[in-house]
Each structure stands twice: as C-alpha cells, then as structure tokens.
Amino acid sequence: MRLVLTAEQRELRAVFAELFARQCPTSLVRDLKRPESDGFPPQLWTALAAAGALGLPFGQEYGGQGAGLFELGLFFTEAGAALCPTVVYTTLLYGLAVDRLGTPRHRDAYLPALCAGELVASVAAWNPSDAGDLRPRLRATRDGDGWRIGGTLDFVANAERADVVLVTATEETPTGPGRVLGFVVRPGGPGWSAERLRTIAGDKQSRVRLVDCRVDDDAVLAGPDGRGLDPADLGWVAEAAVALQCAEMVGGTAAVLDRTVEYVRTRHQFDRPIGSFQAVQHHVANMRIALDGARLAAYSALWWLGRGERATRRVAVAKMHCSEAYKWATLTCHQLQGGMGYVRETDLHLWSERAKVTELQGGTADVAARWLEREIGLVG
C-alpha cells in the first residue's frame, strides 16, 4: 500500500503531457468538432504511434510497450486534460478487448497494426448508457462458413473512420438464443448503414443499422473453448473502459481547475485579484476536494482492474465521483470566469461539453450507484 506515484509513473505522465501540449492544441479540438470533420487527427496520431502510446498496454511481441492498465490510465489522464480526440480512446479500447477476448490468432491479426498506428478501431459491446449491461443488441445467424448479423446499435463512436468495430451479438439457434459472440465488423461493407448523430461535444457518434451483415469465421471471437464470450471477460473490458474514461475525466477536471485558478489570480476587480476573495477560494477548494476524490477513486479502480479481475465496486465508486467532479468543475469554472469563460474563443466550453458526454457515457452517477447497490448487498 503506497498511494504515491513512482518516479517512472511521474515521468510517463510528464512525457505524455509534453506530447499533448505540442500536438493537441484546442484549435485541433475545435477543428475536429466541426460536422464535416471525420474526427481523425493525422499529425497527433503519428506522434502518438511514434511515442508508443498506441501500443502502451500491449505485449512487446505485438510491438507494444508491455505497460499495465494503470499506466494506460496515466496516459488517459493527460489525454483528458488536452481533450484528446476520442478515436485514440476507442482504438486503444478495441486493442484491450481483442487482447482479453480474442485468441492468439486474433491478437496477431490486429494488435501489431494497432500498435503501429495502422489500425483505427472502435468497440460497441455494451449498453452505451450502462456499461454494467452486457446484453447484446444484435442477433447472429450461421451462414455457411460465416455469420450474418443484424440489428441496431444506438451509439457507435468513430464508426465512420474506424477500419474495424468490435460488436457483440446473440447467436440465434433453432432452440432459441445461444452463445454471446464477438464480431469484428468492417464499417461501410454490405449490410452496414450508419447515421451520424450530433452530440453536444461534436464527437463522432453514429447510429448503426446492420442488415444481414456478413462476417467471416476468422473475425469471430467465440470465447474460451468456443463456448461464447465469458461475461467475466467482457465485463472486465467494459469496466476497464469506464475506469479509463474516469482517468480521462480526472485530467479534464484538473485542466479546467488550473485554467480557472490562473484566471482568478490575474483578473482584478475592486483593485484586487478576484482569487483573493474567500467566496472564490472556496469554489476552488471544493473543486480540488472533488478532484482528489475522483483521482484516487479512478486510480484505485484502474489498479485493481490491472490485476486482471473485475473490480465492479471500485469502478462504480470511481464513475460516481468522476462524473460529478468533472461536470461540476466545468460549471463552477463558468461561474468563476463569468462572461470571459462563457465566450467560445476562450475554449472553456470544450471541456464542459466533454464533461457532459463522459458523465453520460457508460452510465451516470445514478447508474453507477445501482452497480454499487448490488455490490454492497442492497439489491438481491
């Protein structure tokens, strides 16, 4: 037990902070937010691949760095502070899912390209509004030496730009629903249609409708011994996604707090910095308290997940704290920066928008509280 980052962990954070400071200015964030953008940042992507960030948690045999989930969380923190485009997150998440759910053959097929920055990917394998709900929304039927899958996915992030999307479907058998299987779907192929959604943050989300979408056997993840995906494994991936997003939110919270502290230190009214007023200082202190709680909860969840097992209780605590900390920090920062924080050119709204999306994605604090209620025995 030692809740202090090691020298290597601090160094890792510093390296990524520096990379994002150079490669991910808010002008890029604003560009990608436009409806006509596909949300992909070529220059940042190349830099991340070169720095090994896209292979951070994957084995060296695939060209990865062999770091742990906790270290990936430190990367997400710096990414969150800089409002990194979500395609980086969804691609890393796809890699984690293949690593956990796939066979060695699947890893060989996808991870080297992913680590090298040559694969853009996404995952849609749980309820986007409740990551504790793993029931597939799609159906799969056997079709010769492959499968046909159908149904609608309400939210698929970066669906247009992704080369591959991992989805889950319930096998249809003559006797009723069968195994839960994973499918690597290639967007834009026969049977795929996508409709772009417009979110508050301008991140790229689509509603995807699949009709007799054909998937070959080699792109099917059938779990241990082919008996279907193990809910413990799929649940681990979903929880890792939530915990990493929590780390992202920690970075975002810290970033808006820092920006606002800088503002109230330099903005003068009544011949003094407004940051000298106690009412202002107490807003700052409350944000700091919430940030510390969110940070510790997120890192605890990541650390326990990094041991390879589900950590539902800790993930729930993290999502409850991070969702509220990030959202209320952005709203409090709008209050402290007044009109100057409200205009678009000062960028604060970019974090406020991301805070709202991340609050909802995977489950709000209320949804996460239901996970916790089950964990502490309040629900049978």
Add this chain to the structure above:
Amino acid sequence: MDFQLDAEQAAWRDEVRAFLAENVTEELRREMAVHHLDKPDGEVEAFRRKVGQRGWFGLNWPVEYGGLGLSAVHQHILATEFEYAGAPPLDLTVTSVAPMIIRYGTPQNKAEFLPPIARGELRVAVGYSEPDAGTDLASLRTRADLDGDTWVINGSKIWNSAAQRATHEWLCVRTDQQAPKHRGISVIMVPIDTPGIEIRPIITWSGYRTNEVFFTDVRVPVTNLIGEVNKGWQYITGALDLERGALTNVGDLRRAVDDLIALADRPLADGTRPADDPVLRRQLAQLDADVEVAALMGLEAASLLDSGTIPTVQVSVEKVFSSELRQRIADLGTRMAGLAGALSRDSPGAVAHGRFEQLYRAAPLLRFGAGTNEVLRDVIAQRGHGLPRGGR
C-alpha cells in the same frame, strides 16, 4: 502506486484486529458509552495500559526514542482498525504532540517526555484556543514571562479537552510581547498538578466534556519549553496538520455505513425492508462511495508522510470531506427509521442503540474543530493553488 496492503502490512492489520477482538470487550464499550473516556481506573485505562505495553503509542517513532520505527501507513492502519472496532482512540499526545517533540524538541525534552508518552503515562491536553483567539489562533494572549530559570504563566485556555484526565498541558503561550504575533509564540509543557491551575468543565451538545482552564502565576522550569523560544507557531501548525490527519481516519465512518447497510436489510414491522426504497438505496450507495474515497484520501496522506512531507493540503482536503460526510451519515442514520430516529440510547425502542442520534449530535464538532472547514478551504486554495491571502 500500490493500492493493496503488502504481506507485512496485512500481517500488521491482522495483529491489530486480533488484539482488538480480544480486548474490546462489552464492558469496555459500556463504560465508553456511559462515561466517554473519563472513568479513572476503569476499562478504558486498562485498555490503554495494554496498548502501551505493546509499544503502540510510539509505533511510528524512531527506535532511538523508544518507538517501534514503523511507518505512518502502519499508524493509519492501526487507527482505522481501532475506530472501526469502537476502541478508545490514540490521542493527540501520540499522534501530533510526540512527533513535534521528536522533530523540534531539545535533547532534554526528548529524554524527559518521550519515554512516558510511549508507555501511555504522559498524556497532554492541548492548550491552543482562548476565548478571544479561536480561529485566529495567533492572537492568543496567555503569556509566559521568564523569572530566572522559571517560566511564569498567566492566562486562560478554552476547548481544553481532556484536561480532566491529562498529566500535562501542551501549552501555547506568548513569550515575546513585542514581536509580530506569529513570531512571539512558544510551546511549554506544564504538569497539570502545578499550583495555580484551575479546570472548569464545559459540557457540549454531544455530552462530550471539554474545559476552560485558568493559569495564575503557574511556575515551570525553563527547560520545559519545547525546542526554541518564539518558534512555537511553526511547531503547532505542524502539530495541527498531524492532528487533522489523525482525526480523519475514517474507521468510524466505515463502521457507521456498514451498520446502516445492515439496518437497511432488516425487515420493518410491515414486512418491507428499508432497502426496498430505491431513493434510500441511492443515498446509501453515495455514502458508501464517499467513505471509500475518504479512506483513500487518508491513505494518500499517510503515504505522503512516509515519503517525507507533511501533506498540509491533502489532510485539509481529507478533513473537510470526511467531516462533512460524517454529518450526512448521521443525518441519513436518523432518517431511516422514521420518528424512531429521534430516540436516544436509553429510550425504549431506540434504533441501533441510539448511535445515530448520538452521531448527529457529535458530528458538528469535527466540521469546526481542529481548524474550521472555512479556514481549511482557504488553506487548500492558498497553499494548494497559490491564491493570495487576505480575503477573510
């Protein structure tokens, strides 16, 4: 970072738990419920002697001062387990005064005071606040004047908790009337049986006794001054940081929420359970999540202490968060059983032995005690984020 107890830390926790299982008896709990910690030669005193025999009052002191040389994380684990079990807590003598003597005391201070603290024989009452110097502590007026090789002390202290069972006052006095207010303060150890000390009890809302203490021409040897003269402000602010850190072990809060969760599962007269109400479940889940976070804050502060810094901002964060959480726990605890939540321990029909009614009255103390949360929020903003002083 490492979020799991290592094998040695887990063995330590188990040792503490085994000690508590054996020594926190029904008789001890009953005595604490009725007499708080104040019954002389009772169960509490016997318990303290056993803790002292194990050397646990000095567990994180260096071995050269009679300590066990264990870490702040060890102390945190012990304090948390003590609170969870409802045992008499380690007092401020151990958690905040002794570390200051180790850090700043003269060789004579150390030789004279540390061994009896380690044995549990020397216990201080902390003499900081005065009627006109509370939150603005540096305005204190109790004075000590040098007369040959003797300090002569005159003045009064308030909120002087535990004076009735202390052997000494850890007394903050003004030793230079001309210096700026933060630079004329010293700390003197005053035996409580010195002539000229009068203790008057003050009973608080929770039933907890504190005191006002008057000093009239109280004479103590010059060597009882801790460290150097006029450096006291530095010592007591350090002691207060440690005090906040020790106060905010959340073993008691973890226990309270565990008890609430168990209560929520117990069928009511009509056969339903409180936990059948989704609103209550949501509130309990929030308290559970918040206690987990508060515990992490405490462990982070202890980890930082072990890495060599006094984590002023972190213990302030922890103190504000956990003290406000304590009030929310007490509030929900009294609301869960309808009007029965208003029943006290000795009433027929009391819920959970009236402990949430008791907690509701006890919880306000920790929001303003050991530094008001308002001042601590200033500390967080100023020392944590570089905002300017002067807005109060």
